[in-house]
Amino acid sequence: QVHLVESGGGLVQAGGSLRLSCAASGRTFSIYAMGWFRQAPGKEREFVAGITGGVTWSGGNTYYAASVKGRFTISRDNAKNTVYLQMNSLKPEDTAVYYCAAGYTATQAPHEYDYWGQGTQVTVSS
Numbered sequence: 001q002v003h004l005v006e007s008g009g010g011l012v013q014a015g016g017s018l019r020l021s022c023a024a025s026g027r028t029f030s031i032y033a034m035g036w037f038r039q040a041p042g043k044e045r046e047f048v049a050g051i052t053g054g055v056t057w058s059g060g061n062t063y064y065a066a067s068v069k070g071r072f073t074i075s076r077d078n079a080k081n082t083v084y085l086q087m088n089s090l091k092p093e094d095t096a097v098y099y100c101a102a103g104y105t106a107t108q109a110p111h112e113y114d115y116w117g118q119g120t121q122v123t124v125s126s
Contacts, residue, residue, distance in 0.1 A: 002026050002102050002115040009098060009120030012090055016124070020085040022100030022117055030055065030078040033106035035113060036085045038096035038122075047108035048098070049074035049085060061106070068094075090124045098122050 003025040012018055020036070035050040051074045052060040062074050073086040083100060098120055101113035 002029070002032065004100050004102060004115055004117035006098065006100050006117040006120040009122045011123045011125065014090060014092055014124055014126050016090050017086070017088045018090065018122060020087065020098055020100075020120060020122070022083045022085075024081045024083070024102065026081070029081040029102075031104075032102040032115075033060075033104065034074075034076060034083040035101045035103070035106075035108075036072075036074060036083075036098060037101060037110060038094075038098045039119075040096040043096075045099070045110050047110070048072065050106055050108065051076050051083065052106040063106070063108075065108075087122070090122075092124045092126045094122060095124050096122060 006022045008020040032053045036048040039045040049064045051062050071089045076083040100117045102115040103113035105112050
């Protein structure tokens with residue numbers, strides 16, 4: 001069982017930056033692939049960024065949705081059981097509730113993830 005808690009959301013102007021954090025419980029955090037997803041009102045949940053697991057050092061292969069590539073960076077610190085999402089050059093269309101998720105497979109498909117956080121709101125004003 002993994003419990004995930006996101007933080008770091010808020011209101012920011014277009015062009016600004018935010019860093020989201022996702023703290024995980026449990027001693028096996030490093031084995032999980034981690035993903036960030038987002039859901040805007042009236043839209044389906046969509047993949048944002050992911051990082052593979054299965055290594056003991058803090059790292060992993062990363063992958064991104066085309067809409068955020070070059071602006072967002074996902075990273076993890078296994079010693080702190082935390083995954084981050086650094087978001088730069090934010091746009092109004094990035095406004096959504098952002099969720100982190102943990103699973104055994106590095107994938108963009110939400111249904112492949114086994115554990116989810118409660119979400120944190122990110123609002124980007126124009």
